[in-house]
Amino acid sequence: MRRYYRGHDLQRIQSVAEMAAAARARLPHFAWEYLAGGAEDELTLSRNVSDLQAIGLQAHTLRPCAEPKREVTLLGKALPLPIGIGPSGYNGMLWPDADLALARAAARRRLPFTLSTVSNATIEAVRQAAPELDFWFQLYPMKAAEMQEDLLLRAERAGCEVLVVTTDASILGNREWDRRSFARPRQLSLRNKLDVLLHPGWMKRVLYPGGMPVLGNLAPYIPPAERNALGSMKFVSEQMDTQFSWDKLARLRQRWQGKLVLKGILHEDDALQAVALGMDGIVVT
Incomplete structure (x- = not known):
């Protein structure tokens, strides 16, 4: 009897781990690997979990218990919880219009939402979907100054009040397990192709009718022949400014x-x- 719930009633899910198990059951392996895997031997990935698990709390007992105060002020704004939605790319591969769903959920709860440079939904579509959103935009520093400036202008026009600059991804991690899903660049292995066929629900949700989602924010800048899923990621890796400096x-x-x-x-x-340079906040990697 001790096993995770696998049905569709999300109210019955009790934990993040149970939610992850439900997601894994609905996704083909290559998509789950992209979502959950790490680089090389995945030491950093495991330490992200183990280091937090190593933190313990020493609490006093026999103290009056009241409703906890969860409010916090972040970058000058009052939030009901000390939580924000961080940037994540290619959410549309997991669920249709997932970027928009995340933005709407954040707006309903008055929490900040950060849209990735490599999101599937555009900056403009997110703002239209969630007009009241506390909207942040994450920028990968780009080699092409014109492209970077245009992204900044679009973020400003959409009312993004916070810019999150990512500096630890100029050279992408060597995701060995992710690469094992492919027989060659842009070509899933036969085993993974068969695994995709075992997930008709995912195929109907994500692939129908237009195929794999494209990178909405970057589509105007990507050569037409490269505007497919894997071609877009290749374009992004080539555009990263590896010389970005203080x-x-x-x-x-x-x-x-x-x-x-x-x-x-x-x-x-x-x-x-x-x-010293005037940053308003930092994110520890």
């Missing part, structure tokens, strides 16, 4: 008039330098 960040700080958050901090010296 000097370039300082210029971006002058360019962006809203709040600016630096994502990718590992060292305390970098945190201090980010504060």
Whole structure:
């Protein structure tokens, strides 16, 4: 009897782990691997879990219990919970219009939502779907200055008040297990093709009628022949500015008039330098 619920009534799901199991059952393996896998031996992925599990709390007992106060002020805004939705790419491969669903859910709960540069929904579509959203935009520094500037202008026009600059992905992780899903670049292995056929619900939801979703934000800049799923990811990896530096960040700080958050901090010296450059917040990698 001790097994996770596998039905469709989400109210019966008790934990994040149970939700993940339900998702895994509905997704073909290659999509789940993209979502849940890590780089190389996945040491960082495992430590992200084990380091948090190692933190314990020592609580006093026999104290009056009241409703906990969960409100917090973040970047000058009052939030009902100390939670925001971080940027994640290619959500449309998991569920149709998933970016829009996340944005609407965040707006209903008055929580911030961060749209990834490599989202399937466009900046404009998210704003239209959730007019009251506390809207943040995540930027990968790009080699092409014109493309980066156009993304910033679009984010400004959509009312994004916070820009999250990712600095730890200029060289993408070597996701060995993810690559094992493919026989060659852009070509799923035979086993994974057969596995896709075993998930007709996913095929109907995600692939019908237009095939794999494209990267909505970047579509205007991608050559037409590369506007398929894997071609788009290749384009993104080639456009990453591997020479992005503190000097370039300082210029971006002058360019962006809203709040600016630096994502990718590992060292305390970098945190201090980010504060010195006028960052409004940091995200520890």
